[in-house]
Amino acid sequence: xxxxxxxxxxxxxxxxxxxxxxxxxxxxxxxxxxxxxxxxxxxxxxxxxxxxxxxxxxxxxxxxxxxxxxxxxxxxxxxxxxxxxxxxxxxxxxxxxxxxxxxxxxxxxxxxxxxxxxxxxxxxxxxxxxxxxxxxxxxxxxxxxxxxxxxxxxxxxxxxxxxxxxxxxxxxxxxxxxxxxxxxxxxxxxxxxxxxxxxxxxxxxxxxxxxxxxxxxxxxxxxxxxxxxxxxxxxxxxxxxxxxxxxxxxxxxxxxxxxxxxxxxxxxxxxxxxxxxxxxxxxxxxxxxxxxxx
Numbered sequence: 001x002x003x004x005x006x007x008x009x010x011x012x013x014x015x016x017x018x019x020x021x022x023x024x025x026x027x028x029x030x031x032x033x034x035x036x037x038x039x040x041x042x043x044x045x046x047x048x049x050x051x052x053x054x055x056x057x058x059x060x061x062x063x064x065x066x067x068x069x070x071x072x073x074x075x076x077x078x079x080x081x082x083x084x085x086x087x088x089x090x091x092x093x094x095x096x097x098x099x100x101x102x103x104x105x106x107x108x109x110x111x112x113x114x115x116x117x118x119x120x121x122x123x124x125x126x127x128x129x130x131x132x133x134x135x136x137x138x139x140x141x142x143x144x145x146x147x148x149x150x151x152x153x154x155x156x157x158x159x160x161x162x163x164x165x166x167x168x169x170x171x172x173x174x175x176x177x178x179x180x181x182x183x184x185x186x187x188x189x190x191x192x193x194x195x196x197x198x199x200x201x202x203x204x205x206x207x208x209x210x211x212x213x214x215x216x217x218x219x220x221x222x223x224x225x226x227x228x229x230x231x232x233x234x235x236x237x238x239x240x241x242x243x244x245x246x247x248x249x250x251x252x253x254x255x256x257x258x259x260x261x262x263x264x265x266x267x268x269x270x271x272x273x274x275x276x277x278x279x280x281x282x283x284x285x286x287x288x289x290x291x292x293x294x
Contacts, residue, residue: 002033004033005035008037008057010040012226019208027208042109045059051069058070059106059185059186061108065273071188071190071280073282078186079181083169086110087170088169096167098126101130101146104130106134115150137155142163157237209248262291275291276290
């Protein structure tokens with residue numbers, strides 16, 4: 001008997017690239033059928049809070065409210081790098097000022113969390129955050145509905161074409177502060193699923209990621225369908241930014257990055273949940289990782 005597992009993820013070029021192997025049929029698992037449902041990341045965060053999906057992509061920030069019911073898959077993560085990540089933009093550039101309004105792509109997105117950490121680091125206390133769908137933030141900044149906004153997805157590469165200027169690259173800021181990549185999105189699986197199912201999801205997703213990297217052009221062609229206007233060169237750049245060594249497997253550095261982000265959020269009073277350890281799933285089973293790592 002075949003068991004169906006539905007995987008929820010974002011309709012973005014990097015996510016599409018990761019799942020090309022499964023979607024194309026190049027990767028499969030005996031006894032299982034995998035299907036996909038696509039939603040924007042904030043919607044996925046909210047759905048996970050309601051416990052709807054068994055397997056889904058979520059923001060790391062949202063996971064802090066889900067740690068009791070979901071484990072983190074050790075593959076499929078999206079990480080910022082030394083010089084890229086969610087980007088704050090405005091029409092004029094310059095520093096963020098007090099008494100301004102900033103757009104965020106969802107209150108539970110990691111972009112929102114990191115922006116708040118950045119503001120605290122800069123001693124900026126009187127800023128209003130306005131939740132706007134990620135696809136509408138550039139227009140909101142351009143028409144003056146907000147003073148600045150945090151861009152995720154392809155807007156990181158294209159905002160200058162629309163006349164917007166970078167205020168701060170939050171991925172770059174995080175790296176300079178901590179010498180670690182900024183963890184943005186992760187894939188999680190319900191703890192109530194049988195362990196063999198959790199391990200199967202890890203295995204098939206990791207194989208799909210590797211398959212995409214080994215068949216890069218074919219996977220990229222599929223990813224272009226979700227690029228929201230990106231040309232091939234920019235889509236390739238975007239995919240290579242967010243499908244990397246940490247996507248294939250978090251490893252110790254990736255786990256430390258997630259733990260540090262959560263700990264920083266707790267230390268600054270943004271994350272209220274008392275989390276001392278987080279749990280990861282791989283083909284070796286479920287293992288814990290302490291937030292008080294060395």
